[in-house]
Amino acid sequence: DTGVSQDPRHKITKRGQNVTFRCDPISEHNRLYWYRQTLGQGPEFLTYFQNEAQLEKSRLLSDRFSAERPKGSFSTLEIQRTEQGDSAMYLCASSPRSSGGYNEQFFGPGTRLTVL
Amino acid sequence: AQSVTQLGSHVSVSEGALVLLRCNYSSSVPPYLFWYVQYPNQGLQLLLKYTTGATLVKGINGFEAEFKKSETSFHLTKPSAHMSDAAEYFCAVTRSGGSYIPTFGRGTSLIVHP
Numbered sequence: 002d003t004g005v006s007q008d009p010r011h012k013i014t015k016r017g018q019n020v021t022f023r024c025d026p027i028s029e030h031n032r033l034y035w036y037r038q039t040l041g042q043g044p045e046f047l048t049y050f051q052n053e054a055q056l057e058k059s060r061l062l063s064d065r066f067s068a069e070r071p072k073g074s075f076s077t078l079e080i081q082r083t084e085q086g087d088s089a090m091y092l093c094a095s096s097p098r099s100s101g102g103y104n105e106q107f108f109g110p111g112t113r114l115t116v117l
Numbered sequence: 118a119q120s121v122t123q124l125g126s127h128v129s130v131s132e133g134a135l136v137l138l139r140c141n142y143s144s145s146v147p148p149y150l151f152w153y154v155q156y157p158n159q160g161l162q163l164l165l166k167y168t169t170g171a172t173l174v175k176g177i178n179g180f181e182a183e184f185k186k187s188e189t190s191f192h193l194t195k196p197s198a199h200m201s202d203a204a205e206y207f208c209a210v211t212r213s214g215g216s217y218i219p220t221f222g223r224g225t226s227l228i229v230h231p
Binding site: 005034041042043044045046049056057092094103104105106108109110111 | 121126149158159160161162163166168207209211216217218219220221222223224
C-alpha cells in the first residue's frame with residue numbers, strides 16, 4: 002500500500018451540478034478524515050469516520066454535503082447543487098486505531114474542485 | 118477552542134541561511150502541536166509533532182521546533198535552507214484528548230533563493 006489515494010485529482014463542474022469524490026485510506030487505518038482547503042488557507046476539518054461510523058461533522062458541512070464510508074473502507078464525499086464557493090481542494094486523511102493517544106494522520110494528494 | 122497564528126504568509130531566505138517560521142497558538146487545555154509541509158499539488162506531510170515530554174522536537178529533513186508554553190509558541194527552524202525546502206508550511210494544534218482533530222494555521226510559503 003503506497004498511501005492514501007483520492008480520485009479524481011481534478012474536477013471541473015458547472016454550478017448546480019452534483020459531484021462525488023472518493024478516498025481510499027491506508028488499508029489498516031480505521032479513521033478517515035475529510036478537509037477542505039481554499040487558496041491561501043490551511044485545511045479546515047469537515048468530518049471524520051471511525052470504521053463506518055461518522056463520529057463528527059463540522060458546521061462547514063452544509064446539508065448539500067454528505068459523506069459515507071460503507072463497510073469502513075473507502076469513503077465518498079458528495080456535494081449536491083454545487084456553488085462557486087465550493088471551489089477548493091478537498092483533502093482526505095487516514096490514521097490507525099488510537100490506543101488513547103494521538104496517531105499521525107496521513108494525507109492524500111487531494112481533489113481540486115473548480116465550479117464554473 | 119484552539120487557534121493558530123502563523124506570522125508571515127511568505128518567508129524568503131537564501132540557500133544555506135537559517136529558516137525560521139513562526140507559530141503562536143491558543144488553547145484552553147494542554148495542546149498537541151504539529152508542523153506539516155505541503156509541496157505543490159500534493160497532500161500534507163507531517164514534519165514533526167509535540168505531545169508531551171521534551172520541548173525541543175526534531176523532525177524530518179533537518180527541521181526542529183521548540184514548544185514554549187510561556188510564549189505560547191512553536192516556531193519551526195532549520196539551520197541551513199536547501200532549495201528543496203521551498204514549500205508551504207502549516208502549523209496545527211489539537212487538544213490533548215478527544216478526537217484529536219487539528220486546527221491549522223493559514224500557512225507560510227517558504228521561498229528559497231539560490
